[in-house]
Amino acid sequence: MKLFYAPGACSVGIHILLEEIGEPYEAAAINLREGDQFRPAFRALNPKSKVPALVREDGSLLTEFPAIAFWLARSHPAAKLLADDIETQTRALEAMEYVTATVHMQGFSRLLHPERFAPGEADVERVVARGREIVAAGFQAFDQALADKEYLLGAFSIADAALFFVEFWGVRRLGMTLPSNLAAHFDRILARPAVGRVLQREGL
Numbered sequence: 001m002k003l004f005y006a007p008g009a010c011s012v013g014i015h016i017l018l019e020e021i022g023e024p025y026e027a028a029a030i031n032l033r034e035g036d037q038f039r040p041a042f043r044a045l046n047p048k049s050k051v052p053a054l055v056r057e058d059g060s061l062l063t064e065f066p067a068i069a070f071w072l073a074r075s076h077p078a079a080k081l082l083a084d085d086i087e088t089q090t091r092a093l094e095a096m097e098y099v100t101a102t103v104h105m106q107g108f109s110r111l112l113h114p115e116r117f118a119p120g121e122a123d124v125e126r127v128v129a130r131g132r133e134i135v136a137a138g139f140q141a142f143d144q145a146l147a148d149k150e151y152l153l154g155a156f157s158i159a160d161a162a163l164f165f166v167e168f169w170g171v172r173r174l175g176m177t178l179p180s181n182l183a184a185h186f187d188r189i190l191a192r193p194a195v196g197r198v199l200q201r202e203g204l
Contacts, residue, residue, distance in 0.1 A: 002026040004046070004053040006037075007202040010065055010104060011052035012168065013161040015202065017072050019194035020156075021079045027201065066096040069158035081158050088153050095145075095152055095159040098138065103166050107134035111174065135170065143179035150188060164189045172204070 003018060005011035007029060018025050030036045030051055037049040046053045046061060054062045054072075062068050070093065073082035082092055110117050110131025117127045142163055145152060152159040167186040170176035178186055189195055 001057060002028060002055040004028050004030050004042070004051050004055075005202070006030050006032045006051045008168075008173075008204055009051055010100065010165050012198060012202060012204070013065060013165045014052040014054065014068050014072070015198045016161050016164070016192075016195055017069055017081060017158060019197050020081060020161075020192075021072060021076045023076070029202075065100050065162060066093060069096060069161065073158050080155070083153070083155075083157075088157075091153060092157055092159040095142075096162040098141070099162040099166055103135060103138035107131050107138060108166060108169055111135065112169075135166075135176075138166070139170070139179055139182055142185075143181045146181040146185050151185070156189075156192070160185070160189060164195070168204075 001018070001023075003011070003015060003025060005015050005027060009032065015027065018027075030042060032051075036042060037051070043049055045055075046063060048063055050063070052063070052065060052068055054068050056062060062071055070082070070089075073079070073092075077084075082089060108131065110127050114124045114127040114131070118124045142152070151157065152163060164186065167178060167182060167189075170178060171186060177183075
């Protein structure tokens, strides 16, 4: 397997899952700031021009965080990244969708790249404020979900890898203070050996 990632991007969650699985894989960094994702070589591989992107053993490409995470978990059951019952699997997909489609794309995208949402300079402040509202609502929902458990689904899973990357952005990139249950979850994920290896490799 070969993972195309950008240091500190949402792909860090997939990078962590690959380390948790413990099987050999390659990792190739894509410099988003330099526009590597739009260069012909990468676009020929992934016309979506985004990360994460995973080339599987058969040469096929898999994209989108929830899809890659689900496939990794189901194709490597020994890693115990997702339980077999349909309810747990459904809840994992629900959590990952909320992280990626709402907290990430609607919330953090407004905070980190307000110019993409603001028609003009006068609108930037409102865009950022809306981003903060979306992220705060997401963090509150996940904080409540973690009120009586260490991980979202009871044991570490693909859902926690997704939640981790937005926690990481909040704390390390924007200096946010996480709600108490979420802060404990963040520290718990940081303490995992696989996570430490990934953060070191990505220079984070």
